[in-house]
Amino acid sequence: MKRLLSGIKPTGELTLGNYIGAISQFVKMQSNYETFVFVADLHALTIYNDPHLLKERIRNIIAMYLACGLDPKYTTLFIQSENVYHNNLAWVLECNSYMGELSRMTQFKDKSKDKNETAISCGLFTYPALMAADILIYDADVVPVGIDQKQHVELARNLATRFNNKYGDTFKIPEPIIPQEGAKIYDLMNPNKKMSKSDETGKGCIMLLEDPKSAKKKIMSAVTDSDLKVYYDKENKPGVSNLLVIYSSLKGISIEEATEKFKDSNYGEFKKCVAFVVEEFLENLQKKYREVLDSGMVDKILDESNEKVRKLAEEKVRQVYEKIGVGR
Numbered sequence: 001m002k003r004l005l006s007g008i009k010p011t012g013e014l015t016l017g018n019y020i021g022a023i024s025q026f027v028k029m030q031s032n033y034e035t036f037v038f039v040a041d042l043h044a045l046t047i048y049n050d051p052h053l054l055k056e057r058i059r060n061i062i063a064m065y066l067a068c069g070l071d072p073k074y075t076t077l078f079i080q081s082e083n084v085y086h087n088n089l090a091w092v093l094e095c096n097s098y099m100g101e102l103s104r105m106t107q108f109k110d111k112s113k114d115k116n117e118t119a120i121s122c123g124l125f126t127y128p129a130l131m132a133a134d135i136l137i138y139d140a141d142v143v144p145v146g147i148d149q150k151q152h153v154e155l156a157r158n159l160a161t162r163f164n165n166k167y168g169d170t171f172k173i174p175e176p177i178i179p180q181e182g183a184k185i186y187d188l189m190n191p192n193k194k195m196s197k198s199d200e201t202g203k204g205c206i207m208l209l210e211d212p213k214s215a216k217k218k219i220m221s222a223v224t225d226s227d228l229k230v231y232y233d234k235e236n237k238p239g240v241s242n243l244l245v246i247y248s249s250l251k252g253i254s255i256e257e258a259t260e261k262f263k264d265s266n267y268g269e270f271k272k273c274v275a276f277v278v279e280e281f282l283e284n285l286q287k288k289y290r291e292v293l294d295s296g297m298v299d300k301i302l303d304e305s306n307e308k309v310r311k312l313a314e315e316k317v318r319q320v321y322e323k324i325g326v327g328r
């Protein structure tokens with residue numbers, strides 16, 4: 001069975017975009033792969049995080065993964081920092097990556113532009129080497145990520161190929177999987193911009209843990225257009241198209257089916273239906289989430305999977321160290 005691996009950084013509250021674009025995709029794929037999903041907590045350190053808040057978020061993401069339907073029967077859930085071997089491999093990969101290629105990473109360029117050099121952490125620069133280690137250490141075949149992370153998976157492929165050429169076959173070459181356009185969720189107030197957790201106070205973003213009534217209100221005030229007909233047209237009707245994507249994703253139907261359902265509805269009726277579905281989804285999800293947190297299963301699951309991921313990673317690092325000649 002092929003191996004799938006992905007992770008999310010605990011840098012903010014999870015959004016409906018994270019659910020539809022990432023977590024629900026992992027849930028759909030988990031039974032077809034040997035699945036590894038983790039919380040990339042070391043990746044959060046490129047910026048300052050309040051330590052208590054960070055710890056809380058890490059646990060909450062694991063609980064949210066479970067509440068969303070990731071099932072330990074199929075999926076190994078873990079926390080990146082709890083497996084120290086990631087750092088070991090990251091250093092080796094850093095020594096096999098070049099300033100030039102890391103400088104070309106779009107995320108690095110975006111996040112460092114307009115900043116004084118004293119405000120850019122070296123971790124922001126070497127971030128993709130750690131991400132490559134996360135992937136290569138488990139011989140992942142496929143890595144589902146958002147389009148913004150595709151370049152980092154491509155770097156992981158390059159680093160793996162380079163290492164294999166230099167030292168002999170060691171790493172699998174991973175494939176990025178990008179969810180289809182229908183899985184990208186846009187800001188409700190500005191439907192040309194991705195719905196993002198960095199926009200926490202905004203009205204355009206729905207958090208998975210926010211009051212379902214407030215989420216309902218946000219959908220009711222989502223920006224649409226003056227055409228008044230409900231159909232999918234991302235270019236000319238981005239707001240309506242976004243609501244159709246949200247509705248169809250949460251209902252588990254196609255965009256065509258959703259469009260058919262609303263072809264005779266006005267915007268008010270349409271929005272009411274979407275708002276109801278979002279409200280109901282959040283209510284159910286939050287109920288499950290609280291059950292997961294109260295059950296004590298988070299620690300039990302993490303303890304079990306830690307043993308498994310540590311063994312795999314330790315063996316990979318041993319092979320790598322052997323090939324490069326460090327140690328006795």
Ligand code: AMP
Pocket residue numbers: 007008009016017018019020021022023144145146147148183184185186194195196197
């Ligand atoms: P981020 O929250 O940006 O760290 O992303 C974590 C994962 O969630 C990545 O796989 C993203 O592609 C996905 N994701 C984040 N925001 C959205 C969105 N608005 N629509 C679809 N997927 C998203």
Ligand code: TRP
Pocket residue numbers: 005006007008009040043130131134135143144145149
């Ligand atoms: N960098 C990813 C993000 O910001 C998170 C991440 C870290 C990741 N390591 C990974 C994703 C390995 C996939 C595979 O979203």
